[in-house]
């Protein structure tokens with residue numbers, strides 16, 4: 001996955017502000033950026049951000065949970081507004097696809113996964 005310049009800039013800024021984070025240290029990261037997390041059984045998607053709380057499906061393994069937490073944190077740091085509002089625009093599908101890609105990039109590149117994510 002190629003890291004876009006917008007996400008790269010946010011990754012650099014957030015690391016500068018808060019330091020690097022190991023992937024499983026997401027609770028401390030969420031505290032710093034002011035988000036909560038709640039595990040929810042039978043969530044229809046793996047995770048979603050709702051009013052300052054990341055809802056994550058209960059029962060996911062620790063690494064998958066961490067990845068989705070950073071994905072939703074990426075949406076929080078990179079994107080304004082509600083996805084439903086963007087979807088209703090004429091080119092909403094393209095905007096949402098770009099936002100999803102950016103959130104995936106953030107989740108992949110911001111935390112230290114203990115591997116070289118770029119390889």
Ligand SMILES: [Zn+2]
Pocket residue numbers: 071075099100103
């Ligand atoms: Zn997303």
